[in-house]
Amino acid sequence: MAPSGEPTELSASSISDDILSRMPRASGRYMAAIGFFGAVVAWALFAWGYQIQNGFGNTGLRRPVYWGFYIVNFVFWIGISHAGTLISAILRLTGAGWRKPVTRAAEAITVFCLMIGGLFPLIHIGRVWYFYWMIPYPNERLLWPNFRSPLFWDLTAILTYLTGSLIYLYLPLIPDLAEIAGRSSGKKQRIYRALSLGWTGSDRQWQALERAMKLMAMAILAIAVSVHSVVAYDFSMSIAPTWHSTIFAPYFVVGAIFSGIAALVLVMAALRKLMGLEEYLREEHFVNLGKLLMLMSLLWLYFTFSEHLTTWYGNLPYEMQVFNLREQGFFGIVFWTMVACNFAIPFVLLGVSRLRSIATISISGATVLIGMWLERFLIVVPTLSRPALPAAWGNYAPSWIELSITAGTFAAMALLYLLFVKAFPIIAIWEYDETIPAR
Amino acid sequence: MAEGKRNPEEDGSEHVPQWAMAIDLDRCTGCEACVVACSAENNVPTAGQEQAAMGRAKHWIRIDRYYEGEFPNIKVKYRPVLCQHCDNAPCEPVCPVYATYQNAEGLNVQIYNRCIGTRYCANNCPYTVRFFDWFAPEWDGPLDLQLNPDVSIRPAGVVEKCTFCAHRIKRAKLDADAEDRDLADGDVQPACVQSCPAEAMVFGDMSDSHSKVSKKIESGRSEQLLSELGTKPRVYYLRKAD
Numbered sequence: 001m002a003p004s005g006e007p008t009e010l011s012a013s014s015i016s017d018d019i020l021s022r023m024p025r026a027s028g029r030y031m032a033a034i035g036f037f038g039a040v041v042a043w044a045l046f047a048w049g050y051q052i053q054n055g056f057g058n059t060g061l062r063r064p065v066y067w068g069f070y071i072v073n074f075v076f077w078i079g080i081s082h083a084g085t086l087i088s089a090i091l092r093l094t095g096a097g098w099r100k101p102v103t104r105a106a107e108a109i110t111v112f113c114l115m116i117g118g119l120f121p122l123i124h125i126g127r128v129w130y131f132y133w134m135i136p137y138p139n140e141r142l143l144w145p146n147f148r149s150p151l152f153w154d155l156t157a158i159l160t161y162l163t164g165s166l167i168y169l170y171l172p173l174i175p176d177l178a179e180i181a182g183r184s185s186g187k188k189q190r191i192y193r194a195l196s197l198g199w200t201g202s203d204r205q206w207q208a209l210e211r212a213m214k215l216m217a218m219a220i221l222a223i224a225v226s227v228h229s230v231v232a233y234d235f236s237m238s239i240a241p242t243w244h245s246t247i248f249a250p251y252f253v254v255g256a257i258f259s260g261i262a263a264l265v266l267v268m269a270a271l272r273k274l275m276g277l278e279e280y281l282r283e284e285h286f287v288n289l290g291k292l293l294m295l296m297s298l299l300w301l302y303f304t305f306s307e308h309l310t311t312w313y314g315n316l317p318y319e320m321q322v323f324n325l326r327e328q329g330f331f332g333i334v335f336w337t338m339v340a341c342n343f344a345i346p347f348v349l350l351g352v353s354r355l356r357s358i359a360t361i362s363i364s365g366a367t368v369l370i371g372m373w374l375e376r377f378l379i380v381v382p383t384l385s386r387p388a389l390p391a392a393w394g395n396y397a398p399s400w401i402e403l404s405i406t407a408g409t410f411a412a413m414a415l416l417y418l419l420f421v422k423a424f425p426i427i428a429i430w431e432y433d434e435t436i437p438a439r
Numbered sequence: 440m441a442e443g444k445r446n447p448e449e450d451g452s453e454h455v456p457q458w459a460m461a462i463d464l465d466r467c468t469g470c471e472a473c474v475v476a477c478s479a480e481n482n483v484p485t486a487g488q489e490q491a492a493m494g495r496a497k498h499w500i501r502i503d504r505y506y507e508g509e510f511p512n513i514k515v516k517y518r519p520v521l522c523q524h525c526d527n528a529p530c531e532p533v534c535p536v537y538a539t540y541q542n543a544e545g546l547n548v549q550i551y552n553r554c555i556g557t558r559y560c561a562n563n564c565p566y567t568v569r570f571f572d573w574f575a576p577e578w579d580g581p582l583d584l585q586l587n588p589d590v591s592i593r594p595a596g597v598v599e600k601c602t603f604c605a606h607r608i609k610r611a612k613l614d615a616d617a618e619d620r621d622l623a624d625g626d627v628q629p630a631c632v633q634s635c636p637a638e639a640m641v642f643g644d645m646s647d648s649h650s651k652v653s654k655k656i657e658s659g660r661s662e663q664l665l666s667e668l669g670t671k672p673r674v675y676y677l678r679k680a681d
Contacts, residue, residue: 055595056556057573062494064567066558126556126571126596133536133555143553144537151535151557238563239529239668384562388665389520391503392567394494 015432016179019425022275030418037415044408047401048123056126058401065384065396070124073406075376076259077117078158078231079252080369083260084110085165086224087292089217098288100431101280105271106264107169108426112416113263114162116409121154123405150233157230161223168216171209174199175430228256240383241318242311251303258296258342259372265289265365267417269358271426280427283358290361293368294350301343304375321386331382334374341371456622457545457673458603459645460632461655462519464678466639469502469517473631473640477521480604480630482590484576497570499601500631519640521631522547522568522601523664523672530560530569538598545673546603554597561598565665569600603642604629624650645673 024030051058061068084106091099122128134145134155145152178199181192199205232252235243245251265286272281311319325331346364349355381396398406420426477483477500486496500521507514524547531539531547538554541547549569561569575595578586586592589606593599604627611626624643632640643652655661661675 055574056571057490057495061571061573063561063570064494066561066571121557124557126558126598127554127594130555133553146532146535146537148532149535149559150533151559155535234559238533238559239565240562387567388565388668389503389567391501391520 016429019280019427019429020180020183022277023425024275024418024422026422030422034415034418037411037418040411041408041415044405044411047404047408051123051401052128058399060397060399060402062394062396064387064392064394065381067124067380067384068396069398069402069406070120071380072373072376073409074117074120074124075231075252075380076373077113077120077409079228079256079259079372079376080263081110081113081117081161081165081260082224082228082253082256083113083264084108085168085220086110086257087261087264089168089220089224092213092217093221098285101277101427102264102268102285102289103431104169104172104424104428105267105426107165107172108417108420109260109263109267110165111162111169112413112420114158114165115416116412118158118162119409121151150230150237153230154234157223157227161220161227164216164220164223168213168220171213171216172428172431173424174209175201176425176428179429180425225253228253231256235379241316241386241388242322242383243379245307247303247307251307254296254299254303255372255375258293258300259369261289261293261296262365262368262372265293265361266369269362269365271421272358275421275426277427286358286361287356290350290356290364293346293361293364297343297346297350297368304339304342318386318388321388321390322383325386326378326382331378335378338371338374338378341367342375343371455543455646456644457646458524458608458627459545459643459652459656459673459675460521460603460629461641461652461661461675461677463639463641463655464516464518464676466637467502467517467519468637468639469504469515470636471502472634472636473500473519474498474502476630476634477601479582479585480587480590481602482576482586482592483599484572485579485582487577487579490573495573497572497599499568499570499599501568518664518676519631520566520568520664521674522603523566523670523674524601524603526671526673527669529563529565529668529670533559533563535559544608546605546608548602548605549598549600551591551593551597551599556596556598558598565668565670569598572597572599 059068088099088103088106090096091103122131125131133143134152136145174196177192177196178201181189181196184192229249229252232248236245236248238244268281268285268289271277308323311323326335345367349360349364385395386393478485478498481499483497483499490496500519503518503520505516505518507516524541524545526541526545528539528541528547531541534554535557536553536555538550539547539560556571558571561567561571572593572595576592577583587606589610607629608627611622615622615626622644624647627642629642632642641652641655643650645653645656647653648657655677656675658677660677660679662678663672663675666672
């Protein structure tokens with residue numbers, strides 16, 4: 001593995017110039033993209049408003065499938081959020097030199113995915129205007145939330161993770177914000193100066209920043225693992241057939257990191273292409289992430305195999321009702337598509353060294369994202385379709401509302417990212433500066 | 440001793456009844472009178488044809504049908520299924536806002552005002568007897584003219600279910616208090632029990648060993664639905680041993 005990722009022909013100061021010059025201008029193409037994604041997000045917000053105004057019955061949810069696309073999307077987005085912070089924290093703590101152009105892109109994914117994923121519990125509940133009843137706040141009737149409920153753990157975990165990852169995104173931004181402030185004037189300079197919190201680049205400040213980043217990296221690792229464990233507990237604490245599984249927490253964490261890396265690869269490929277970052281985001285970065293993706297794919301396969309083998313071998317009637325539904329008919333097609341997307345395709349594309357390229361690694365990232373979405377769908381819907389008593393069996397198909405909101409979240413991700421790369425350098429400039437004393 | 444209120448215990452404390460139901464499956468004809476009575480009594484809204492076909496109909500009590508044998512020698516068995524008011528209810532701990540809990544008399548109560556509609560309880564109920572209010576309640580005329588003033592109307596976005604006719608329990612207690620007497624066995628009759636033409640259902644205090652429901656439970660013919668899950672239901676089903 002190459003010790004460093006910086007383009008050899010450029011000096012530190014010219015790297016700053018180069019990266020800053022690549023931040024997108026408000027060109028026609030940029031504004032058109034903002035307009036397009038903004039319109040899709042606005043449509044999704046309209047759909048949500050329609051659902052609140054005219055009743056939850058406008059969704060495709062029905063008894064007994066009380067959880068549907070919203071919970072699938074919730075788990076999916078919270079899962080992807082592990083891209084970021086977790087990967088960047090691991091690479092920072094292990095001092096992997098090739099992390100330099102990757103970390104900020106990853107950290108931004110985390111924050112945006114959490115913002116999007118964290119909305120789904122609100123979209124999902126029947127009376128969203130009372131969502132704050134889940135928060136323990138002092139009130140005259142001395143009412144508390146139920147600390148035994150996994151949904152309350154969820155709220156706690158996600159808010160902690162969002163706070164932590166915001167700080168973790170912000171800390172390494174500070175020197176770059178000061179750099180931008182130093183190069184601009186007027187209102188822009190005042191804004192960036194204020195955001196850089198009085199950064200001057202003194203030795204003391206560098207040491208404090210390094211310490212803070214290291215501390216946050218360690219904290220965020222623990223938080224990230226706990227967050228997706230808690231998301232898994234939403235299912236495994238219940239007694240619904242096949243949800244009540246002891247390995248769900250690690251299974252979900254592995255799936256989350258898996259889909260997170262896939263998302264990171266895709267975002268990096270897009271940035272490289274659209275912002276012309278070929279010199280920074282080079283093949284070695286994709287190959288390294290591709291290797292990680294391959295490892296997670298195998299781990300995912302191992303967990304999926306264990307989960308299904310034990311269910312099938314145990315042969316408990318209520319569990320087999322779900323198992324049979326999941327492996328046959330419509331869900332059977334979904335199941336094998338998932339296996340192809342999460343294992344077969346990436347295994348070939350990443351495993352055969354002749355095939356390994358930026359394009360094939362990006363394709364693997366895309367199939368893994370599809371596969372992991374399907375995995376969550378297969379966990380949520382078949383179980384609820386087959387409750388213990390056959391008289392209550394049922395089915396689910398989403399309505400235009402769930403489909404619009406799902407599409408809207410992908411557009412929201414693109415929109416937030418577009419705005420972010422316009423306002424902030426997507427590659428941490430200071431990481432390339434070797435004159436920084438603490439490094 | 441406390442004044443003659445509600446079956447005082449020996450130490451003078453007030454007797455807390457433990458409500459339970461026994462349903463004799465050998466008597467049930469599957470006529471669904473209980474379903475109709477329950478919907479009328481509890482202001483359960485009608486869903487309409489289209490919504491009902493989609494799975495949005497609400498029946499706090501339903502009749503499950505089971506077919507035994509091969510065609511043409513088929514025997515149909517019926518089982519009325521309502522909230523089992525479990526002592527160890529899976530729906531209770533998962534609610535993030537404490538909208539459902541077991542009260543001192545063994546009722547699994549649902550607080551509509553507190554419910555925010557996560558539907559976690561409904562997922563975790565192995566009997567699938569919890570219903571979500573997809574829309575604000577509506578009734579096809581003239582059903583809208585017969586609403587029961589003792590039962591609250593549920594707003595859109597909350598979960599509702601069988602209450603064991605908690606309002607009738609309350610009424611029976613008030614009547615007994617007014618007449619300065621103890622609650623007697625049979626004073627409380629949920630709508631389903633009252634309307635059953637085959638008298639297949641019995642409701643009462645299972646902590647009173649002389650009550651009809653206790654005798655049914657102790658008859659040796661009783662079983663609980665999905666008892667292997669350890670939910671400890673308060674509804675007992677009676678049938679001849681196979």
